Amino acid sequence: MALTLYAHPFSSYCQKVLIPLYENETPFSLRVLADAEAAREFEALWPLKRMPILIDEGRTIMEATVIIEHLALHHAGPVRLLPDDPKSALDVRFMDRFFDNYVMAPMQRIVSDAMRTPDKRDAQTVAEARALLDTAYRWLDQRMANREWASGGEFSLADCAAAPALFYADWTHPIGAAFGNVRAYRRRLLLRPSFARAVDEARPYRPLFPPGAPDRD
Numbered sequence: 001m002a003l004t005l006y007a008h009p010f011s012s013y014c015q016k017v018l019i020p021l022y023e024n025e026t027p028f029s030l031r032v033l034a035d036a037e038a039a040r041e042f043e044a045l046w047p048l049k050r051m052p053i054l055i056d057e058g059r060t061i062m063e064a065t066v067i068i069e070h071l072a073l074h075h076a077g078p079v080r081l082l083p084d085d086p087k088s089a090l091d092v093r094f095m096d097r098f099f100d101n102y103v104m105a106p107m108q109r110i111v112s113d114a115m116r117t118p119d120k121r122d123a124q125t126v127a128e129a130r131a132l133l134d135t136a137y138r139w140l141d142q143r144m145a146n147r148e149w150a151s152g153g154e155f156s157l158a159d160c161a162a163a164p165a166l167f168y169a170d171w172t173h174p175i176g177a178a179f180g181n182v183r184a185y186r187r188r189l190l191l192r193p194s195f196a197r198a199v200d201e202a203r204p205y206r207p208l209f210p211p212g213a214p215d216r217d
């Protein structure tokens, strides 16, 4: 059961998939997309060039959430990232969408804008992204008032999405002191060994962070 992941350790969506692989100690080989040969293979496999992708016995699986669902179906380990109960699983999937669409996406918009030359930057897009992050933080703060993890009582797919999303969102648009539950949840995620490992492996790349990485996790 040879699994190959095309990914980069510093990428948020790649970390989202590294977390479940580390949670279950699933064996896989990594093709790091800083390598030119790996990048050529990746582009041939997925012309949309969005990482990560997983190769499982010749089959290419795209999209971080789908990769995690694929791992849960075909390479299940002791840590179940989707509950068996369909209603509970639906809430996990909702929270996964929440983190991708309303935290990861606006964070990426701010980062992408910082990669442009000053004359190509779009202040309105960045302002809208920051406003969306504030709204997302506010909603999440209430949601997390009495919770350890994003959905149900167990660490799940939703937390895999949350960890890198909140990690980088806080770097680009700091989570304010008013959102203590979100801050505490981000700290809990950083203590989770699977995510802590992904964060450690990405440390050497911090100087590459386009808006500039703060001197902290």
Ligand SMILES: N[C@@H](CCC(=O)N[C@@H](CS)C(=O)NCC(=O)O)C(=O)O
Binding pocket: 011, 012, 013, 014, 049, 050, 051, 052, 062, 063, 064, 065
């Ligand atoms: N919808 C995709 C998004 C993946 C994505 O945006 N990956 C980023 C890295 S974090 C990427 O490949 N960026 C390259 C680009 O935008 O050209 C998923 O869920 O896997």
